[in-house]
Amino acid sequence: MPGQTTSHRLKPPPERLYGRQTGHALRPRQERLLAETLPRLRVDLSAPLAPLAGCVELWLEVGAGGGEHARALAATHPAAGIIACEVFRNGLCSLLAPLVAEGAEATGALPANLRVWDEDARVLLRALPDSALDRLYLMFPDPWPKVRHAKRRFVHPQLLPLLARVLKPGAEWRLASDDPTYQGWVEQVMQDQSLFAPALDTPDRPAGWPPTRYEAKALRAGRRPRYWVFTRRP
Ligand SMILES: C[S@@+](CC[C@H](N)C(=O)[O-])C[C@H]1O[C@@H](n2cnc3c(N)ncnc32)[C@H](O)[C@@H]1O
16 A cells, blocks of 8 residues: 555544453463464554465455354355454453464464454555455444434444445445444444445344354344345445
């Protein structure tokens, strides 16, 4: 990317979209995962995603949480390069832990088609070239149900042009939410725009969509998720 050599030179967006970045104090194994495994997977914006060059498609998951969804995608779609974005450190540890055995954090083999972005997803999105992505995932985003927090919702009229810029024409944006306020919000925001075409809206998780931790929590609590696919209009 012209003029950018490391992610640290990129300015963070002014508004935070997420809540806390740390939860429980990290155990030594988790510290090692962040110190030794994460740098081996971290997206390096100084090289244009070179390690994923062998992949025929590039998919991005925003808010990957504990990483079960991104890991499942990487395992079942070896020709797709998957970038999992997550800012919550405990989530990142859950994402990384199944990938390497204890003691092998610095050396254990890692999936060739999985990368991690551990800063705000918008920083990466802004740095990506036009039409870089073949697919975007946003699974159970933070709902920010209070009206005064609506500007923190990832599905937002102001963010749609950025998402549309980095997605190839015809690329899929897969989205799910269990929150009734957010479901109504998605409906309204997506009705009022022309960059994406609706392709699917269903209460049943479509075949081939890996489950996520938040989805399981929602189902246990009796909430009814909705799953959408929008395609980038040509
Ligand atoms: C409700 S959780 C859902 C996690 C996972 N997708 C699932 O379904 O289990 C939303 C996650 O998005 C992350 N997140 C929110 N805004 C983000 C942003 N701008 N960049 C990266 N991650 C973000 C949060 O840290 C949180 O872990």
